[in-house]
Amino acid sequence: MNPIIEExxxxxxxxxxxxxxxxxxxxxxxxxxxxxxxxxxxSFKVTSDLEARISVNVYREDETL
Incomplete structure (x- = not known):
């Protein structure tokens, strides 16, 4: 899998x-x-689940992650 993705x-x-x-x-x-x-x-939060699926979540800077 390519470590650089476009989202x-x-x-x-x-x-x-x-x-x-x-x-x-x-x-x-x-x-x-x-x-x-x-x-x-x-604010970006990038995570991976147990099946190696990438999740990219974005938030306002004043929101709690």
Whole structure:
């Protein structure tokens, strides 16, 4: 499996969809990336389940993860 994936996410601020690159070599991980549309900081949480399925969840910076 390729450790670098492209994910389409929806910004929790402006609601627009955009594609971003996610590095899955270290899981779980949390990081902040700015929205490509409105430039607000999005918190990313990347995890894997027991079947190695990758899950990318995004939150507003002020939301609890």
């Amino acid at each position: 389409s996410i929806q910004c929790p601020y402006c609601g627009e969809y955009f594609s971003t690159i996610v590095d899955t070599t270290v899981l779980p991980q949390e990081y902040i990336e700015d929205c490509q549309i409105c430039c607000r900081p999005i």
